[in-house]
Amino acid sequence: MELFSGDKIYDFMGKRKIFISISLILIVLSLFSIFTKGFNWGIDFAGGIEVEVRFSKPVDIAEVRKYVSKEFKDASITTFGSPREILIRLSVDKVSPDVQKDIGEEIKKLLSPLGEVEIRRVDIVGSKVGSELREKGLKALIFAIIGILIYVSIRFEWRFAVASVLALFHDTIISLGAVSFFNIEVNLDVLAAILTIMGYSLNDTIVVFDRIREQIIKTKINDLEFLINEAISKTLSRTILTSLTTFFVVLTLFLFGGEIIRPFSFTLLVGIIVGTYSSIFIASPLLIWLGFDVNEYRKKLLEKERRKKEKEKLRKMYEGGVV
Amino acid sequence: MMKKHKTKLNYRLVIFILATIFGIAFTIPSFLGKNPKVNLGLDLQGGMYLVLGVKGDEAVKNKIKSIASTIKYISEKKELFIDNLKIGKDKFSFELIDKDDTKKMDEELKKFKGIKVTKKIKNQSVIYTVSLTKKAIEQTKEDALKQAIQTIRSRLDAYGLAEPSVTQQGKDKIVVELPGIKTEEEKRNIKKLISSAAHLELYLVDDEHKVTTPAEAKKYGDILLPDKNNPKRMWLLKTPPVLDGSMITDASVGFTQKTNQPAIFFTLNSQGAAIFADVTGKNVGKRLAIVVDNKVYSAPVIQERIGGGSGQITVGSPQEAHILAIALRSGSLPAPVVLLEQRSVGASLGADSIKKSMIALISGFIIVVIFMAWYYNLAGIIADIALITNLFLIIAIMAIFGATLTLPGMAGIVLTVGMAVDANVIINERIRELIREGKPIRQAIEGGYKNAMSAILDANITTLIAAIALFAYGTGTIKGFAITITIGILASMLTAILGTHGIWQFLLDRGFKITPKHFGMKV
Numbered sequence: 001m002e003l004f005s006g007d008k009i010y011d012f013m014g015k016r017k018i019f020i021s022i023s024l025i026l027i028v029l030s031l032f033s034i035f036t037k038g039f040n041w042g043i044d045f046a047g048g049i050e051v052e053v054r055f056s057k058p059v060d061i062a063e064v065r066k067y068v069s070k071e072f073k074d075a076s077i078t079t080f081g082s083p084r085e086i087l088i089r090l091s092v093d094k095v096s097p098d099v100q101k102d103i104g105e106e107i108k109k110l111l112s113p114l115g116e117v118e119i120r121r122v123d124i125v126g127s128k129v130g131s132e133l134r135e136k137g138l139k140a141l142i143f144a145i146i147g148i149l150i151y152v153s154i155r156f157e158w159r160f161a162v163a164s165v166l167a168l169f170h171d172t173i174i175s176l177g178a179v180s181f182f183n184i185e186v187n188l189d190v191l192a193a194i195l196t197i198m199g200y201s202l203n204d205t206i207v208v209f210d211r212i213r214e215q216i217i218k219t220k221i222n223d224l225e226f227l228i229n230e231a232i233s234k235t236l237s238r239t240i241l242t243s244l245t246t247f248f249v250v251l252t253l254f255l256f257g258g259e260i261i262r263p264f265s266f267t268l269l270v271g272i273i274v275g276t277y278s279s280i281f282i283a284s285p286l287l288i289w290l291g292f293d294v295n296e297y298r299k300k301l302l303e304k305e306r307r308k309k310e311k312e313k314l315r316k317m318y319e320g321g322v323v
Numbered sequence: 324m325m326k327k328h329k330t331k332l333n334y335r336l337v338i339f340i341l342a343t344i345f346g347i348a349f350t351i352p353s354f355l356g357k358n359p360k361v362n363l364g365l366d367l368q369g370g371m372y373l374v375l376g377v378k379g380d381e382a383v384k385n386k387i388k389s390i391a392s393t394i395k396y397i398s399e400k401k402e403l404f405i406d407n408l409k410i411g412k413d414k415f416s417f418e419l420i421d422k423d424d425t426k427k428m429d430e431e432l433k434k435f436k437g438i439k440v441t442k443k444i445k446n447q448s449v450i451y452t453v454s455l456t457k458k459a460i461e462q463t464k465e466d467a468l469k470q471a472i473q474t475i476r477s478r479l480d481a482y483g484l485a486e487p488s489v490t491q492q493g494k495d496k497i498v499v500e501l502p503g504i505k506t507e508e509e510k511r512n513i514k515k516l517i518s519s520a521a522h523l524e525l526y527l528v529d530d531e532h533k534v535t536t537p538a539e540a541k542k543y544g545d546i547l548l549p550d551k552n553n554p555k556r557m558w559l560l561k562t563p564p565v566l567d568g569s570m571i572t573d574a575s576v577g578f579t580q581k582t583n584q585p586a587i588f589f590t591l592n593s594q595g596a597a598i599f600a601d602v603t604g605k606n607v608g609k610r611l612a613i614v615v616d617n618k619v620y621s622a623p624v625i626q627e628r629i630g631g632g633s634g635q636i637t638v639g640s641p642q643e644a645h646i647l648a649i650a651l652r653s654g655s656l657p658a659p660v661v662l663l664e665q666r667s668v669g670a671s672l673g674a675d676s677i678k679k680s681m682i683a684l685i686s687g688f689i690i691v692v693i694f695m696a697w698y699y700n701l702a703g704i705i706a707d708i709a710l711i712t713n714l715f716l717i718i719a720i721m722a723i724f725g726a727t728l729t730l731p732g733m734a735g736i737v738l739t740v741g742m743a744v745d746a747n748v749i750i751n752e753r754i755r756e757l758i759r760e761g762k763p764i765r766q767a768i769e770g771g772y773k774n775a776m777s778a779i780l781d782a783n784i785t786t787l788i789a790a791i792a793l794f795a796y797g798t799g800t801i802k803g804f805a806i807t808i809t810i811g812i813l814a815s816m817l818t819a820i821l822g823t824h825g826i827w828q829f830l831l832d833r834g835f836k837i838t839p840k841h842f843g844m845k846v
Contacts, residue, residue, distance in 0.1 A: 001699075002755075002843065002845055007759070054671075095662075097376075097661035097662055097663075098518075098661070099373070099375065099514050099515075099517060099518030099661065099662040100511075100514055100518055101662075102510070102511050102514065104507065104510075104667070105507060108507070118671065119507060119669060120668070120669045120671065120672040121666075121667065121668050121669060121672050122665065122666075122667045123665065123666045123667075124662065124665035124666075125663075125664050126662070126663045126664060128663065129663045129664045133798065136796040136798065139796045140792045140796035141792070143792040144788060144792035144793075147788040147789075147791070147792065148785055148789070151781075151784060152781075152785070155781055188797070188800075189734075189801070191797075191801070192793055192801050192804045195789045195790075195793050196789065196808070198789050199785055199787075199788070199789035199790065202782070202785045202789075203742075203745070203782040203785065203786055204782075206778065206781045206785060207749065207778045210777055210778040210781060211778070214774075214777075234756070238745075238748050238752045241698065241748045241752075242741075242742070242744070242745040242748050242749075244694070245690075245741045245744055245745075245748075246738070246741035246745075247741070248687060248690045248691060248694070248741065249683075249687035249690070249691060249737050249738060249740050249741035250738065250741065252682075252687040252737070253683045253687065253734055253737050255683075256679055256683040256686060257679050258675065258679035260366075260676060261679075261730060261734055264731065264734060265734070268738070
């Protein structure tokens with residue numbers, strides 16, 4: 001099976017303004033949603049209490065609300081995957097530092113008139129812990145970005161590094177925009193998903209960059225636009241395929257993996273689409289705008305190559321001389 | 324008969340086969356429930372995860388209190404008269420009545436380590452202020468944390484729970500992980516067990532005064548403490564306490580002889596026994612209050628001198644007696660603990676999560692396997708074989724290192740299934756390209772692997788960087804995700820690059836006729 005013919009070179013760069021515009025619109029919409037609507041912070045970051053209960057038969061959510069509000073006025077109550085399962089969220093000031101207090105037990109007592117109820121999960125996060133987790137999450141993101149920046153700079157050139165990191169921001173912002181727009185709970189799993197998207201999207205970008213680098217060494221072409229078009233076209237089959245296999249598995253996770261993991265799988269689902277898009281349409285045009293100079297880079301690469309060969313030659317001579 | 328070829332040993336295939344055998348061999352125990360096996364995280368098997376904060380300031384306060392009372396004791400013994408002993412949160416002060424005793428007092432104070440002393444002369448007397456040095460404060464807090472961990476650990480061991488884990492987190496936190504807690508009641512008991520300070524004190528009851536406020540009580544050198552069964556009833560008790568829990572050597576559960584009430588019988592060490600006998604002997608007819616964690620459990624009238632160093636505390640239920648006895652036996656917490664974070668998952672939810680993520684894993688796996696075979700023909704099937712080995716390797720490596728598989732970890736494995744074939748996709752595309760250029764198959768395969776290498780390496784290393792960031796700063800179950808992703812990436816380098824290459828070499832060496840069709844190309 002072949003999806004793309006191996007020889008055709010598509011003119012991606014000729015339409016780069018269209019793609020960048022699409023991205024800019026998405027980024028603006030995302031930022032708009034993030035700054036006006038904000039995030040549905042989960043208790044991991046905001047602190048609070050989450051109690052997941054399951055009734056032996058479907059219940060009316062209004063009834064549940066009525067009974068819970070007897071004790072907890074500001075509780076948020078939603079179904080969680082099925083009409084039998086309910087998620088109750090209490091605000092952070094209900095988090096009691098008293099280890100012995102048992103909120104699950106209290107909720108169970110309140111809901112007992114509604115029939116048999118099972119406490120499936122109780123998560124309590126103090127506000128201090130919440131802010132600590134937020135800080136750690138931010139550190140993880142920064143650490144990852146700096147690590148990637150350094151690695152790509154060493155392996156390629158700084159413009160490649162900057163272009164790929166800008167593409168990462170693109171992916172992260174749009175993914176977070178979707179998370180905000182669809183009111184997905186932001187928890188630790190979402191953070192993990194964002195970092196995974198970073199790694200993943202970069203994966204795609206680097207495969208393209210690697211091809212550009214290869215062509216610069218192999219050919220004498222100086223037309224950056226052409227080089228990019230060629231690199232993207234030649235790797236297109238791979239990019240689409242890997243994205244498809246990854247998309248499939250994340251889709252199964254989204255569909256069958258259950259409610260708890262849904263924020264994670266949703267974020268990944270969006271991220272994979274956005275990440276694939278950015279690797280094809282965004283990362284490379286950035287190289288052009290960053291003023292990437294093919295000739296200069298070729299000189300550098302050839303110099304490197306020459307030195308490597310010289311070293312090898314010397315080593316061979318040395319070894320030959322000794323033996 | 325096999326044809327003989329003059330080829331080098333196919334080391335790639337040998338390594339791949341060894342890796343596969345290794346992977347299968349160390350995966351099987353996990354499914355049979357034998358060691359070495361993958362540990363299931365609390366979110367998958369059910370259980371409770373607690374983060375407790377240790378109030379180090381309280382430990383410092385106690386230390387100050389204990390130094391102050393020692394100095395009081397010494398000054399009485401050595402006839403250095405002091406007055407106005409004031410104990411604060413992090414320092415205490417007193418007035419040395421006679422200025423001429425300064426030298427002697429300084430000598431005594433020098434015996435204490437880690438204290439800072441300031442003096443101020445006031446007429447004939449000297450006002451001393453004593454506080455802990457910065458280092459001593461740190462040390463006290465650290466000791467309190469260490470001791471709290473020790474105490475909680477021994478309490479949980481005594482309760483007989485399977486594999487509890489108590490570890491330090493940061494400078495002032497304790498993480499308690501309790502897998503396999505089944506019932507709500509068990510959960511409640513254990514939380515109680517962990518957090519009880521279990522500070523036992525025996526006080527003499529002050530029957531002479533009638534006071535209603537703590538300030539008033541202080542005037543007589545007393546304190547007011549509530550009754551355990553009736554929190555409104557307050558007891559007026561003489562300070563300092565006669566005895567405290569540090570002198571307990573054993574505590575057991577039983578029933579009182581006369582009333583058949585559940586009770587804890589405790590035994591004191593020789594020093595405690597001597598004091599207990601002495602005090603009861605001197606105070607026959609008075610009440611002795613038994614106080615645990617600042618609540619008066621009972622205050623029986625002393626009938627006679629109690630020798631032998633044992634006593635009893637009556638409690639409400641045998642259950643309560645059991646927990647309190649364990650807590651008393653394992654010693655008291657040096658500082659109070661507070662709940663910072665709790666995650667408890669019922670066993671049924673854990674089982675559901677396993678089921679759901681397994682369904683996702685299996686269906687995702689089947690889709691990828693079929694997709695690869697459809698798109699790449701034989702090359703796809705070879706990639707699928709590598710993928711299967713990859714899955715075995717992930718589980719095997721986790722089992723060997725005793726890593727914990729969490730729900731995000733499961734998600735990581737599912738994700739790996741999608742991403743691990745990436746290397747093969749890159750390689751196969753490269754091979755196709757070379758075939759299109761008209762290279763002979765063997766050269767195309769070798770060239771394909773060579774050309775694909777730098778892209779695969781760079782791509783995987785950047786994903787690893789993100790995974791390491793997650794591992795370094797992630798907490799709890801998220802670490803599980805970082806672990807499976809990392810192992811998956813590393814294992815995929817072995818299986819997807821080395822393994823498949825070895826299989827191709829094997830096929831070529833055996834004279835198997837490979838055509839572009841085997842790479843899913845239209846002929």
